[in-house]
Amino acid sequence: MNWLLVVLGAAVGAPLRYLTDRAVQSRHDSVFPWGTFVVNVTGCLILGLLTGAVASGAAGPHLQLLLGTGLCGALTTYSTFSYETLRLTETGAGLYAVGNAAASVVAGLGAAFAGVWLSAAF
Template sequence: MNSLYVAAGGALGAVLRYLFSSLNASFFPFGTVVVNTAGSFLLGCLTALAMRKKWRKETSLFLGTGFCGGFTTMSSFSREAVEMIQTNMLLGSLYIAVSVVSGMTAALIGLKLAEGSRREEKR
């Protein structure tokens, strides 16, 4: 049954990611950076909320594993990075750095923002 929650969330996330794919029509895959950064931010927020609110497992599977997993895309990032490095080492390296730093930063910001809202509730 848990796999149905993951599948439903993943389907929604994948469709939304597809809609962002039109941003990849230029020399730099902006759409992939945007979805991976936004997905990292959202997963950071969801992680903090899930821990604080003690969400049911099904909710976490649907939103975190399913939706965020379907929305973000490691496979496209990897393919694009390899292709870019093969044609332009500097641009490919920049793409990797921007993707990793923006994703990690967004996840931390999302986590801290959601944790910060917890502190506000306690006041």
């Protein structure tokens, strides 16, 4: 049963990641990978909310598998973040690469902490 929850969450997360990435990136005329940045930070926020809810007892392990492992696991992408950062460096956009790495870590951690904080507020 647990594997089915992960599969269901991933079945939603993977296309959501692709569609969100394409929608966001199409609105920016920049080499900065805004689409990947948005999906990763959004995933961090969702995972923070979920972690806070599970820690407080407001959500259980099944929801954690569905949304945390399944949805967020397929929505977020460390490999694409790494690849895009490397490509920025290789194409001479080193400042964008550094900015992507720094902003992704800061915004991702900030979103996760905000999610935990928000879940405690409810």
